[in-house]
Amino acid sequence: MPKISIILPTYNVEPYIERALQSCINQTFKDIEIIVVDDCGNDKSIDIAKEYAKKDERIKIIYNEKNLGTFASRNIGVLNSNSSYIMFLDPDDYLELNACEVCLANIKGNNLLQFGCKKNENNETSFLHPKIKDYEEFEKSINRFYYISWNLCFLIVKKDFFIERIQKINRRFVYAEDMLVYISLINEKMIFIKDCLYNYIIRKSSICKENDQKYGIYLENLNFILEMIEKMNLKKNILRYYSYFIKMNIYQFLYKSHKISYLKYKILKKKEKIKRKYYILSSKFKKRVYNE
Template sequence: MPKISIILPTYNVEPYIERALQSCINQTFKDIEIIVVDDCGHDKSIEIAKDYANKDERIKIIHNEKNLGTFASRNIGVFNLNADYIMFLDPDDYLELNACEICLINIKDNNLLQFGFKKNENSEIDLIYPKMKDYKEFKKYISYFYFTPWNLCSLMIKRDFFCKKIQNFDYKFVYTEDMLVYISLINEKMIFIKDCLYNYIIHESSISKENDEKYNTYLANLDFTLSMIEKMDLSKNILRYYSYFIKMNIYQFLYKSHKISYLKYKFFKKKEKFKKICYILLFKISRLRRYR
């Protein structure tokens, strides 16, 4: 049985999937399985994956019956894996070749490990890594509104722990799935390392260029995420941080688009007070980033 499963939810990533698969196949730690979940795209991504699977028995391809999105595809991969630990890789990104080895050495008896990543935008690379080392320091940084990435691709997670946490999530996400799942995974047995092991590539497409339907869906996902985390058993500081941060994101998108009135959302009733909260949060985050 492999020690680590790397899950790639795959949809129309033909120009990038070969690089992603190579970064998995060539890991310095070899006892892995690579699960490609075919989310019914229209290009040759899966044909490329099949060619690699014919050469490497560690690659397993699962075919969805219809397009389900990243959230559902990841979970399908999780419930079909055989390893003790999970890592996620979006096929337009790629891993450092020692990512699995470093994570496995450091996770020990913990159920969640977060590592850093390299954000590559227009050939400019920004190293983003956690400065905290454990849950205690995590709560401390949250208290001061220190920004914490919630991308699931910068995690190694114990399989049984992850499955228990997501078993009741039946909402169909288009966006924000990382945020909700990450928040649900926060616990006392989480640790952090500063190694930047994931290469996150930002492409030209963005939510601002999407159509109104997708834009509205993004806002609905944020709204749902907010309602879900308010029901979670979180510390006061963590709940306050993520609630404010989600509200800030909603406000920013609504403000920039001028397409949807924020009066439609129940938490915007006191709009001036809420705007003040957003500006304070933005200021604190920008100030902390400046002195990182």
């Protein structure tokens, strides 16, 4: 049985999938399986994957009956995996060749490990790595409203833990699904390493054309996610942190879709920022009182 399954939800990524597959096949840690989930695109992405599968028995292709989107395709990949740990790779990106080796050496008895990435945009590379090391520091960062990436591709997760936390979420997403899944995975046995093991490529063509219809779908997704996390048994500080980002996005799309005026948009944003500042100051005060 392989130790790590790398899940690639695949839809119209013909120019890039070969590079992604190569980054999996050539991992320094070899005891892996590579699961390509065909989400019914109309290019030759899967034909390329099939050719690679003929040469490497670690590659398995799962075929969706219809287009289901990234969230469902990832979950289908997980359910068809045979490993103790799972990682996600978007096929227009690629992994560092030591990614699996480093992750497996560091995750140990934890449920989740988060690593950094190399972000490439307009041929310029920036390094984004976690500035924290464990759950305790995660909570401190949350209290200060520091940004912590919720991209699922920057994680290795225990398979059983992932299924336990995600199995009740049954919805098609086109926006912000990574945030909902990440929030669902937050637990005291999560750790962070600074190694940048993922190459995240920002392409102009990967940015969806924005219009009122898209904004409407984004708003539906964001409101659903806000409703979901309010029902979770989250600590108040964690709920406040993610609610802040969700609400700021909701206000932005309400304004862009002409559902609220610019003045109301600015007022709503200002209210959220005031509340955020209050929570930060309150957290600092409680810490000082506790230390005294």
